[in-house]
Amino acid sequence: MDDDALLSDRSPFPPELDDRLRAQLTFVAEADRLKTILRASPLAAADRRENDAEHSWHLALMVLLLAEHADEPIDVGHAMRLVVIHDLVEIYAGDSPVFDPAAVVGQQEREEAAADRLFTLLPQDQAVGIRALWDEFEAGRTPEARFCKAMDRLQPMLLNWLNHGGTWQMPGATESTVRAREAGVVAASTTLGGATNALVEHGLRRGWIRPDPV
Structure with a gap:
C-alpha cells in the first residue's frame, strides 16, 4: 500500500455520509494503526512486546486509579484525554525507545511532522482541539500534563519490574538512565516517586x- 494512503482508502465510506462525519471516521480508522506500533516494553501477561494502543489504555487506567497521588489537584477527565492522545503521532513517527540513543535522534521533528499529518484529517475545530491536547502533554506545563508524563514513566517501570528487568536490560540502560526516568515520576507525585x-x-x-x- 502507498505510504500516503489512508486505511479508509481500502474501503471508502458510503457517499451519503456528510463531510464532517467522513473526516471523523477517517481519523478513527487511521487510529487503528496504533495497535501495530510495538514498544520496547515487554508485557507482563504474555511473551510479547506491548503495542502503543495497549500502552495508552494502561495509562488511562492508571490516571483514573492513581490521581489521588498527584501532588497537585488534577482534572482526571482532562488527564485521561491527554494520555489517550499523546502517542497517536507514533502511527507515523514510530516508537523511540528511551534507552536507544540512536532511536531518539530527530524524535521531536518526526513527531511534529506526524502531528501535522494526522490531526489535520479531522474537521478543523476538532483538529485544533486534539492538537492542543498533544501540545499540552508535550510541553508538560499543566498539572495534568505533569501527572500524565509521570504515568508515562511509571508504567514501563512497572512492566520492567514484573519482567525482572525488561527494557532495563537494554544496552543503553544503567542506573543513571533509569533514575532519569524515575525523576519524571518524582516531579508529579511524592508518593509514586517513592514507589519508583x-x-x-x-x-x-x-x-x-x-x-x-x-
Missing part, C-alpha cells in the same frame, strides 16, 4: 539494573 525509587533500589540489588560504570 523502591523499584529501582530493589532492581539494582537483584541485578535487573546495571550500575553505572566506575
Whole structure:
C-alpha cells in the first residue's frame, strides 16, 4: 500500500455520509494503526512486546486509579484525554525507545511532522482541539500534563519490574538512565516517586539494573 494512503482508502465510506462525519471516521480508522506500533516494553501477561494502543489504555487506567497521588489537584477527565492522545503521532513517527540513543535522534521533528499529518484529517475545530491536547502533554506545563508524563514513566517501570528487568536490560540502560526516568515520576507525585525509587533500589540489588560504570 502507498505510504500516503489512508486505511479508509481500502474501503471508502458510503457517499451519503456528510463531510464532517467522513473526516471523523477517517481519523478513527487511521487510529487503528496504533495497535501495530510495538514498544520496547515487554508485557507482563504474555511473551510479547506491548503495542502503543495497549500502552495508552494502561495509562488511562492508571490516571483514573492513581490521581489521588498527584501532588497537585488534577482534572482526571482532562488527564485521561491527554494520555489517550499523546502517542497517536507514533502511527507515523514510530516508537523511540528511551534507552536507544540512536532511536531518539530527530524524535521531536518526526513527531511534529506526524502531528501535522494526522490531526489535520479531522474537521478543523476538532483538529485544533486534539492538537492542543498533544501540545499540552508535550510541553508538560499543566498539572495534568505533569501527572500524565509521570504515568508515562511509571508504567514501563512497572512492566520492567514484573519482567525482572525488561527494557532495563537494554544496552543503553544503567542506573543513571533509569533514575532519569524515575525523576519524571518524582516531579508529579511524592508518593509514586517513592514507589519508583523502591523499584529501582530493589532492581539494582537483584541485578535487573546495571550500575553505572566506575
